[in-house]
Amino acid sequence: MPVRIAIVDDKASNRSIIKDKLLRHAGFEICFTAENGKDFLEKMKDLSPEDYPSVVLMDLEMPEMDGVDAVAAGSYLYPSVKYVMLTIFDDEEKIFRAIKAGAFGYLLKEESAENIAGTLIQMNENGVGPISPGIAHKILQLVQNNTVSLVQKKTSEKEKTPFNLTEREQEILKLLIQGMLYKEIGHKLDISPNTAKKHVLNIYGKLHVNSKAQALALAYEKGLI
Amino acid sequence: MPVRIAIVDDKASNRSIIKDKLLRHAGFEICFTAENGKDFLEKMKDLSPEDYPSVVLMDLEMPEMDGVDAVAAGSYLYPSVKYVMLTIFDDEEKIFRAIKAGAFGYLLKEESAENIAGTLIQMNENGVGPISPGIAHKILQLVQNNTVSLVQKKTSEKEKTPFNLTEREQEILKLLIQGMLYKEIGHKLDISPNTAKKHVLNIYGKLHVNSKAQALALAYEKGLI
DNA sequence: AATGCGCTAATCCAAAGGGATTATGTGGAG
DNA sequence: CTCCACATAATCCCTTTGGATTAGCGCATT
Structure with a gap:
């Protein structure tokens, strides 16, 4: 028809x-x-x-x-x-x-x-x-352009970890974003600054960046804050 | 090509x-x-x-x-x-x-x-x-389906100069935010890395911060990106 | 028991960053 | 003309990072 x-x-x-x-x-x-x-x-x-x-x-x-x-x-x-x-x-x-x-x-x-x-x-x-x-x-x-945003996520999404960051790494990324030094992060989390640094470097590896500034820029841009 | x-x-x-x-x-x-x-x-x-x-x-x-x-x-x-x-x-x-x-x-x-x-x-x-x-x-x-919504971007008409940064400083802040090194900034703007660094340190003074990471955090937070 | 992974930690080295200071040239405001 | 703000540039010194490596410990899987 x-x-x-x-x-x-x-x-x-x-x-x-x-x-x-x-x-x-x-x-x-x-x-x-x-x-x-x-x-x-x-x-x-x-x-x-x-x-x-x-x-x-x-x-x-x-x-x-x-x-x-x-x-x-x-x-x-x-x-x-x-x-x-x-x-x-x-x-x-x-x-x-x-x-x-x-x-x-x-x-x-x-x-x-x-x-x-x-x-x-x-x-x-x-x-x-x-x-x-x-x-x-x-x-x-x-x-x-972020003029649009996802409002509701439907089912209990397993909320994928961005870039396969571990929980600890995400925790540290958050502190990194606040502009903290290795030693400050270490003190905050009760670990050695060396360990904090290790985590940060691991994060760089996963994000394929090689500096705090780049990591922050990427984190902000991709909204994994 | x-x-x-x-x-x-x-x-x-x-x-x-x-x-x-x-x-x-x-x-x-x-x-x-x-x-x-x-x-x-x-x-x-x-x-x-x-x-x-x-x-x-x-x-x-x-x-x-x-x-x-x-x-x-x-x-x-x-x-x-x-x-x-x-x-x-x-x-x-x-x-x-x-x-x-x-x-x-x-x-x-x-x-x-x-x-x-x-x-x-x-x-x-x-x-x-x-x-x-x-x-x-x-x-x-x-x-x-309303899973997405328009987020109104608010554009302030007044175009406030954030933190009294000079034009050059804002320019440099933008590059800073992209994770660039002093030498990269210097090369990009055709100035000495030393000068780039001087500008960056001046920016720190105006923003009352003392590291790249803190500057970026503040810049993002205050939306002066 | 063995394997793998994540978290912890340390060390060495080189590169980059941060702070302070000094100096020159330019252009505008007084 | 002088003063001042701004951009430019350099130096010294110390701290912080970044990169590479090694290693023990706990936990889960196999």
């Missing part, structure tokens, strides 16, 4: 360009088009469930109601529908908000202009949300 | 399969291969910077040192190198940790088996990290 598509964009020219592209391929059926988020939701309300589109291509920037809000509402009201953002913007904030709102995919127009149909077919085959490489890269950067 | 590639995988068969695939295309040069993270880091240590690979294809599951740790250390020690995870696993936790550790791309072996070369070429052309659709989808789900 054909894939039922809805197109939401405030520019008539965009709507028709996309529509034409899709109709050149068999297997697509344009369900309806809308000019903005509000228009989309109203048109959805008039449909009976069997007439719902299975995919909505949604522009982000629109008057009346933008794509983020439309997806937020739509993914709640019609959770069976897949919402794919199709926009020229790659602003991190927008990407993040759209995804949080429930977007199933996120395509940059220029990246996929020639390939919307192919992308949608692929999506329909393997159930994986389409994401432009550029967007995926942006998301990856979001994660890397 | 050819793209210099290193391959890190514990299975010799995998290494040669990947190697063969790449060598069938012009424009790739296999820099070296390694059996695990430790092996990789050791081989890197023996290279001069001009011999560094520009891309490292890294398996995730390896004995001795796994891909996450290797990338964590590698992305710190050799930040110019791009690390692409190439694995059969798509566990969310692993994806997240690998990305946090500094992975530039993340490919599923089965998805890209026929297409590693193409993916790498694309990456080299547009500077965008390669990510398998399946992985991108997983990341998107991570964001959606």
Whole structure:
């Protein structure tokens, strides 16, 4: 059966360009088009469930109601529908908000202009949300830049020891990070400063660094503090 | 110029399969291969910077040192190198940790088996990290499932000069934080190591600390990185 | 009993760091 | 013009590190 598509964009020219592209391929059926988020939701309300589109291509920037809000509402009201953002913007904030709102995919127009149909077919085959490489890269950067963080760890994760540091070594790394000297560490832990030093050097080996400063930098950067 | 590639995988068969695939295309040069993270880091240590690979294809599951740790250390020690995870696993936790550790791309072996070369070429052309659709989808789900949250970075407008450090001193503090020696700082800034040292000692005075480690700790704590 | 690993400890040596001080050149503020 | 802050540079002296090595002890696995 054909894939039922809805197109939401405030520019008539965009709507028709996309529509034409899709109709050149068999297997697509344009369900309806809308000019903005509000228009989309109203048109959805008039449909009976069997007439719902299975995919909505949604522009982000629109008057009346933008794509983020439309997806937020739509993914709640019609959770069976897949919402794919199709926009020229790659602003991190927008990407993040759209995804949080429930977007199933996120395509940059220029990246996929020639390939919307192919992308949608692929999506329909393997159930994986389409994401432009550029967007995926942006998301990856979001994660890397610590602008994003893992909130919950699910199961009782065995909390892997970073770099195979032993407990003692982690303990000593913590003191190292506080700027303590070997002798101070030794005194603090009631061991010889020589031993403290030995541990520290062992840590260097595991971290593949060769100075306190490098160890600290690595520890901070990788968050194994 | 050819793209210099290193391959890190514990299975010799995998290494040669990947190697063969790449060598069938012009424009790739296999820099070296390694059996695990430790092996990789050791081989890197023996290279001069001009011999560094520009891309490292890294398996995730390896004995001795796994891909996450290797990338964590590698992305710190050799930040110019791009690390692409190439694995059969798509566990969310692993994806997240690998990305946090500094992975530039993340490919599923089965998805890209026929297409590693193409993916790498694309990456080299547009500077965008390669990510398998399946992985991108997983990341998107991570964001959606509230397992991840946006951490608002607060950017203070006032741009306070921390601790009355001069511009030069801040510049030097940054290098200090990267774990550089006096002589390295001196070389980097084209000044005498003695001068570098003088600056560092002046910084200590202003920060009221008396060692690199303490300075770093304070710098990180106060966020004047 | 033997093996392996982690924690403890020590020693020697060379390199780097920390502290104090002195000195020169420059540019801006008074 | 002079004063002062800053960047530059050097020297002396002592402490701290980093690297390599050796070794005993306890504990768990085999």
